Amino acid sequence: MDMAKPKSDLDEQYVLDLCDKVLGITSSRQNYFDFPVGGYYDDFKIAVVYGEKQNADNPNYFSKLNIRLIEYYYTDFNCDKQNNIIRDTAFDKIVVRRKLTFIFKISK
Numbered sequence: 145m146d147m148a149k150p151k152s153d154l155d156e157q158y159v160l161d162l163c164d165k166v167l168g169i170t171s172s173r174q175n176y177f178d179f180p181v182g183g184y185y186d187d188f189k190i191a192v193v194y195g196e197k198q199n200a201d202n203p204n205y206f207s208k209l210n211i212r213l214i215e216y217y218y219t220d221f222n223c224d225k226q227n228n229i230i231r232d233t234a235f236d237k238i239v240v241r242r243k244l245t246f247i248f249k250i251s252k
């Protein structure tokens with residue numbers, strides 16, 4: 145029996161690792177609020193999810209907690225025919241950074 149993680153789980157870890165590199169800190173992984181998020185950065189008060197579109201109420205839920213929700217989808221990245229991210233770290237860091245630019249504006 146193959147116990148390997150599904151590729152989508154590996155893609156989520158890859159995206160969270162890129163967020164860690166861009167932000168210069170490591171997220172707390174697999175946090176649960178009223179639903180799970182992939183990573184949470186307490187220093188910046190942001191929650192990161194990768195994968196499926198979240199319920200439309202989730203951003204409102206996070207705004208009440210003064211936490212910003214950042215969502216990444218496979219469509220943000222270059223993917224293969226199975227919608228798995230093709231690892232192009234230079235390009236992928238640009239994609240990740242684009243959604244996190246507000247942090248760099250705040251921290252200056």
